[in-house]
Amino acid sequence: xxxxxxxGPALVKPTQTLTLTCTxxxxxxxxxxxSVSWIRQPPGKALEWLALIDWDDDKYYSTSLKTRLSxxxxxxxxxxxxxxxxxxxxxxxxxxxxxxxxxxxxxxxxYWGQGTLVTVSS
Amino acid sequence: xxxxxxxxxxxxxxxxxxxxxxTGSSSNIGAGYDVHWYQQLPGTxxxxxIYDSTNRPSGVPDRFSGSKSGTSASLxxxxxxxxxxxxxxxxxYDSSLSGVVFGGGTKLTVL
Numbered sequence: 001x002x003x004x005x006x007x008g009p010a011l012v013k014p015t016q017t018l019t020l021t022c023t024x025x026x027x028x029x030x031x032x033x034x035s036v037s038w039i040r041q042p043p044g045k046a047l048e049w050l051a052l053i054d055w056d057d058d059k060y061y062s063t064s065l066k067t068r069l070s071x072x073x074x075x076x077x078x079x080x081x082x083x084x085x086x087x088x089x090x091x092x093x094x095x096x097x098x099x100x101x102x103x104x105x106x107x108x109x110x111y112w113g114q115g116t117l118v119t120v121s122s
Numbered sequence: 123x124x125x126x127x128x129x130x131x132x133x134x135x136x137x138x139x140x141x142x143x144x145t146g147s148s149s150n151i152g153a154g155y156d157v158h159w160y161q162q163l164p165g166t167x168x169x170x171x172i173y174d175s176t177n178r179p180s181g182v183p184d185r186f187s188g189s190k191s192g193t194s195a196s197l198x199x200x201x202x203x204x205x206x207x208x209x210x211x212x213x214x215y216d217s218s219l220s221g222v223v224f225g226g227g228t229k230l231t232v233l
Contacts (some may be wrong), residue, residue, distance in 0.1 A: 037222070045228045046211065046224055046225070047213075060221065096167055108172070108213065109168075109213075113182050
């Protein structure tokens with residue numbers, strides 16, 4: 001049974017760095033072809049892909065947010081961490097992690113976490 | 123503005139058939155990249171509905187089907203049910219952006 005769960009602060013201040021952790025079970029990120037992505041959704045708005053890390057430790061980022069994002073994995077803990085610097089109120093959103101396959105060109109997302117709402121406010 | 127364009131809303135009566143379009147360009151759908159569809163019920167995470175343009179994951183009713191042609195893709199839902207009322211998103215890859223792209227989402231209302 002595949003599960004993913006996001007954890008992190010519910011509230012961050014502008015200019016701070018957000019750190020989110022995705023803890024998963026039911027699959028291994030050391031298995032060839034596996035990947036985990038971060039996707040966010042501002043309230044009432046569309047989904048936006050942020051970053052992907054695959055089994056081979058290859059990392060891919062949204063072009064528009066690349067300078068602010070960092071994704072990493074700890075295979076032994078079954079965790080993927082996303083860091084986003086210089087947070088702004090427009091970054092207020094529900095942040096999801098999701099399982100995928102291979103790189104972004106071929107990946108769909110078959111399992112999702114329940115999401116964590118992050119509010120950016122002073 | 124999303125790279126993939128979807129109608130903001132569609133509606134239909136129970137039992138009817140509705141389609142949701144997803145229009146892209148030569149750098150995404152038109153370049154041959156697959157399209158995936160997700161259903162998002164209110165207050166929940168998205169759920170994979172169609173993958174690789176036409177395939178249904180196990181457990182998804184065959185009332186849901188996907189197609190792709192040229193620079194566009196479509197999701198069709200037949201035998202509309204009240205439980206189908208949700209948001210629907212298409213997803214693909216864009217070579218110009220070198221990343222995953224989503225459509226703006228379509229809200230389906232069952233009348």
